[in-house]
Amino acid sequence: MKSDNIDIVLVEPSHPGNIGGVARAMKNMGLKNLVLVKPREFPAKEAEWRAASAIDVLQNARVLSSLDEAIADKQFVVGTSARERRIPWPVQDARLAGARVCEHSAFEKVAILFGREDSGLNNDELRRCNLHCYIPTHEDYESLNLAMAVQIVCYEIRMTQLDGQLPQAQDSHWENPFATSQEMEYFFEHLEATLVDLEFLDPRAPRQLMTRLRRLYSRVRLDDMEVNILRGVLKETRRVVAENKTQK
Amino acid sequence: MKSDNIDIVLVEPSHPGNIGGVARAMKNMGLKNLVLVKPREFPAKEAEWRAASAIDVLQNARVLSSLDEAIADKQFVVGTSARERRIPWPVQDARLAGARVCEHSAFEKVAILFGREDSGLNNDELRRCNLHCYIPTHEDYESLNLAMAVQIVCYEIRMTQLDGQLPQAQDSHWENPFATSQEMEYFFEHLEATLVDLEFLDPRAPRQLMTRLRRLYSRVRLDDMEVNILRGVLKETRRVVAENKTQK
Numbered sequence: 001m002k003s004d005n006i007d008i009v010l011v012e013p014s015h016p017g018n019i020g021g022v023a024r025a026m027k028n029m030g031l032k033n034l035v036l037v038k039p040r041e042f043p044a045k046e047a048e049w050r051a052a053s054a055i056d057v058l059q060n061a062r063v064l065s066s067l068d069e070a071i072a073d074k075q076f077v078v079g080t081s082a083r084e085r086r087i088p089w090p091v092q093d094a095r096l097a098g099a100r101v102c103e104h105s106a107f108e109k110v111a112i113l114f115g116r117e118d119s120g121l122n123n124d125e126l127r128r129c130n131l132h133c134y135i136p137t138h139e140d141y142e143s144l145n146l147a148m149a150v151q152i153v154c155y156e157i158r159m160t161q162l163d164g165q166l167p168q169a170q171d172s173h174w175e176n177p178f179a180t181s182q183e184m185e186y187f188f189e190h191l192e193a194t195l196v197d198l199e200f201l202d203p204r205a206p207r208q209l210m211t212r213l214r215r216l217y218s219r220v221r222l223d224d225m226e227v228n229i230l231r232g233v234l235k236e237t238r239r240v241v242a243e244n245k246t247q248k
Numbered sequence: 249m250k251s252d253n254i255d256i257v258l259v260e261p262s263h264p265g266n267i268g269g270v271a272r273a274m275k276n277m278g279l280k281n282l283v284l285v286k287p288r289e290f291p292a293k294e295a296e297w298r299a300a301s302a303i304d305v306l307q308n309a310r311v312l313s314s315l316d317e318a319i320a321d322k323q324f325v326v327g328t329s330a331r332e333r334r335i336p337w338p339v340q341d342a343r344l345a346g347a348r349v350c351e352h353s354a355f356e357k358v359a360i361l362f363g364r365e366d367s368g369l370n371n372d373e374l375r376r377c378n379l380h381c382y383i384p385t386h387e388d389y390e391s392l393n394l395a396m397a398v399q400i401v402c403y404e405i406r407m408t409q410l411d412g413q414l415p416q417a418q419d420s421h422w423e424n425p426f427a428t429s430q431e432m433e434y435f436f437e438h439l440e441a442t443l444v445d446l447e448f449l450d451p452r453a454p455r456q457l458m459t460r461l462r463r464l465y466s467r468v469r470l471d472d473m474e475v476n477i478l479r480g481v482l483k484e485t486r487r488v489v490a491e492n493k494t495q496k
Binding site: 027030088135144 | 272273278298301302336338344386388389390393399403406416423
């Protein structure tokens, strides 16, 4: 992917707040080329306020008077649209379309078109596209806010770009190494001995106690430091029990 | 997934516009339970304006005075946060966290916490969570707008729910069946004969012309109606050529 090759094109946006929201959504996901075709009000204070630290994207936005100018030199044009159209067109959801955009942008100039807040892209505009892209909203309320739609598409582009680079396991960024099986066995022996000392566990009728404790600590995966802490507690417990017995 | 079991909890949101944006983002993705912990300003006109047709989500929002009340009965609590924390915690990106939420919500009560616009969730709040969730923003501008973050997480929940139900091929919703190989062979024969008639193709020195045309139409996959249209054109072309020859 080459983010310089990706233009986000807003066709006749009405609300300057949305333009600002779009600028921020883009920069959050690493995109910077914003194109505005006949915006109703731009520049505007509200756009700047909503853009927050993406003010540079707003300041560098190109304002054009026709869609033709925006896409003339583009080799792959994606139009976002609601799902159903009278004449079917090649269509994919935002995830697959985002992947296509990444792929094409490596070598080609790409534009992604977003339509008017109230009526989207018209049929003439949609016919200029190589691919239509839809976001699978819920049937109770299909209409996404413009900046939200841009956010989701830009997010999918970024997710494709990061594919395989993001950690999968929920504890992949741990500060300590996780305990080995051997360390866990020593811990369980230590634990069992302590519970016997405490007369909490009767070796002649152990029931499922150790099984349940094993299951608990296996599920959580202890790290080295946690094992040391727990074994410190066990050691101290055994010392107190032994002391008690000596005193009797 | 059971959407009734999923609460979106905003902790001390400052801007009523964001609360409205969140309500809309949720309803767009099929979620309805909004919980507000100590909102600075609510109800508010700006929230209603931004919620648009998700006004019902806003009206049914529960306003609480502490996070405890919001999560007391929850069995799985997710906290959204920036990626790096002093004490590592189980953490997954929005896609994987969304999948976990779907899975747990089938049987359990789930809350997803979103923090303050300026400072997020604090460490005490993050320690109440089973899982931390991050959205992989670009390093140039990490800070997502609150409603945008909710939009992405809700979108990922919906994508998990729809997994396998969305069409993959870009032309899976076509109104006409695609042409069979046999139909395409008849078409290519017809095309070739027409090009010979036109003396555009020399059968003694055909070069790569037909190969190139085959590659073009294979790439695009013609449907039945398109084949009929093209063959209509070929037929008419041949008729005109034949008429010309007769008149000579």
